[in-house]
Amino acid sequence: MSNDENGRGVNASDGTPEPYGDTGRSSSDTYATSPVPVDNETVAEPIPDPGLGEHTWRPTDVDPKAEKRAERQIAAMFIAAMVSAVLFVVAYFTLEIGDNWDTFAGLGASTVALGVTLGTSLLLIGIGIIHLARKLMADAEMVEMRHPAASPPEDREATVAAINAGVEESGIGRRPLVRNTMLGAVGFLGLPGIVVLRDLAPGDALDIDRLAHTIWEPGMRLVRDVVGTPILASEIEMGDLINAAPEAMFPTEENGYPELHGAEEQVEKAKGAIIIVRMNPDDITPAEGREKWTVDGIICYSKICTHVGCPISLYERTTHHVLCPCHQSTFDLADSAKVVFGPAARPLPQLPLSVDEEGYLVAQSDFNEPIGASYWERAKHEQRLKA
């Protein structure tokens, strides 16, 4: 491929000008003068480019019957699209919605009808238009010349000259004091930009030391997590796992805990969640300093996984293993909830238990380490709690 004297594309093999060829830009602005090379010679060997082939006409170009048929097909699709759009409106007003999302083959009749009629209408329009393009619009291939992405060398030079002239006239290079203080001033704007985001967590909401504590306190009862009833140590069967919560999450006049609202309630709920299991006391591997944290084989751990904080839930009573469904970290509840499998790095924190005078399970204290996922300051918090 080369260009003739008018800059129009010429097919190399037979020298005929390309139809519709449009160089777009001036003829100097092609690969012939570009600083960036393009290589067609290595492509066109060892076999020379035979050039574009003969155009073949479609049946719709030469056969009026085929042309008419295509026209009718396309119009039929557009008419069917209109019908489908009307059916959408009919379905919208006739089909009930509400709590019947599974009336039709496990799906809501309204959703199905609206989706199918809307989709059919859109599809028919789309297929009709493409059919039109393929059958009836001109399908002669056209050839257009490419231009290098690079600007012509003279434009580059002119641009560099303009930039240099601008910089020169601004005098910024000669006045480093002005330049440096200006850059400094703009740079200092970063400070307000960052500081203004401080109150995303307003006031002491940004106090990260809160992560070290939960709502548990000495003597607080353990209650069932949905109904909030306290749990008698005697009512837990061997092998049971109970999802439980701190009693403070269910304030009543009797227990005297203050009402919790909104974010505060959610935060304490998320941190205070626990699991209680009862196993044969002989199965428990006693950990140093935790000998008196259990009550008759009843043992209690934080429910929040130490990996990234999902609530753990799947308990296998024969092995005493509990599995986090998010990333399969597995903890051995009989052995201080140590990690036996999966990506978690630390055991689940254990809540020290005892019973009150009425026989209900209560906490001896808060956890002695932060619960949940690790964070940068976690080890410091743990040190402080254990000290």
Add this chain to the structure above:
Amino acid sequence: MSSDSRLDTSKVATTNGTTAATASKPGRAGSLATWADDRLGLATAMKKNLRKVFPDHWSFMLGEIALWSFVVLLLTGVFLTLWFNPSMGHITYEGSYDQLRGVGMSESMASTLHISFDVRGGLLMRQMHHWAAMIFIASMMVHLLRVYFTGAHRKPRELNWVIGCLLLLLGTLEGFTGYSLPDDLLSGTGVRAADGFLKATPVVGTYMSFLLFGGEFPGEAVIPRLYIIHVLLIPGILLALIAAHMLLLVYHKHTQWPGPGRTEQNVVGFPMLPVYAAKAGGFFFMVFGVIAIMGGLMSINPVWKFGPYDPTKVTAGSQPDWYMGWPDGLLRIIPSNWESVIFGYTISWNVMIPILIVPPLMLVLLMLLPFIEGWITGDNRDHHLLQRPRNAPTRTGVMVALMTFYGLAWAAGGNDIIAIKLDLSINQITYFMRVAIFLGPLVAFWITRRWCISLQRHDNEKLLHGYETGIITRSPEGQYAERHLPIAEKAAYTLTARDRDEVLSVEAGADSAGVPAPGSRAQRLRARLSEWMHGHNVQKPTAAELEAAHHHAEHQAELQSGLDHPVDGHDFDDHRLRDADEVPLREH
């Protein structure tokens, strides 16, 4: 092309009207155009762009799917915002859905249920929005693979490749922020994990978490914040980058497959107006239609089955949307206890490596691929002709290795589902993945590269010895041989229309005194990589080889058949074509 300078298209679509298509006097549209051009002067820019030529190939449609599904996302998304209430305020649900009536939940969950059950077409729009998001991301990925496998990322299109990678990243983040909004149990678990990821960031992680959540997790701030990121911030950037992506596409002109008449310096295809405008416009309706039917018939993210988020609850088989699955898989296969305490500060390698280090590294690697390849080949030329994947065996192997890594990590993200469905031990799957994630990509690379090279050999076979006709001939001596016939000239040209690979060698490694030249270490590395990249490739035959092979083939043919016409397999039965002398050569 016909020998006329212009095709006679007058016979096309003659029945569309009774009058000629030539413009008579300017009508209303004409005067409107004049009015507009007097003020905007667009005619100069449009005169060449309206008839801009686009080459045709099915694989060029993949990016278009992404574009149109993004438009569907905008349309359905606007519909959803009319009812969605991004608030974490706690209310009791009193809507139509029986099983959750009387249950406490956030207003965002309640308004999601309202859209699903009390707004006609609301569930359809929700499901269309979600399906469109999946198609958006999936089509971007497949489009990326197409571009890379065919070499369309090479100069001058490297920056558009980088923009495309950013679009993929933003699309993923947009998906995550979007599916978190309903505040249902599944998405809330995802946000909970994201909180863990933030907290694993060294030094600033805890504060990042507190600032995002407005205090401790879960707080009441995160959903409104994710909402504005989802409906304004990321879509705005996406729109700007998509515009840049398209402008660069128009400026560079689309790549094309090599073939007769298609060169590095031209583009052969159909004009924007009318053919491409119609095809692309029609395709928009088709993508929209398919998504509408999917939204109507395929349930997705049924949040009413999951229930509202509760930080103390979780369901088994919790999975993120599929495009977030591969980092989740890496997170799952990290061995236990990878955490250290240094100077009293906790460093969670078990979260940092799979979430904060490897995915960003993979993205950077992806963005650098064109630049790495450009440096190794030292190729400064513009490339507008596409390559078949087989003709760049190392590059194809590299991408298949990356795909294998992605696929294995993604499968690891479903290790619990695989364990249940295939009745396997989840521990064994995890142990397997820990090894496979390293070995799999290497094996995939090796197999792919050898496969490509053998396909290159096959191409050369066809060029030199022709195609296998399936006709067995027996010589008078009783020797059997299969007749080969040369492939058509155009097919042969298309097969050879590619560059010869050059293996770079080290130039001027040391000066006369034996002192290594500066930068020669980089040069040696480059030479080694060049050898690694191209050293095994099969080059197309030279003119002399072709000549010799054809000479040999003619000689063979004479010896074998002694017929005066091409063998067609019907020499001795009644099915022989009447004009067997003009049996066309196969077009491949």
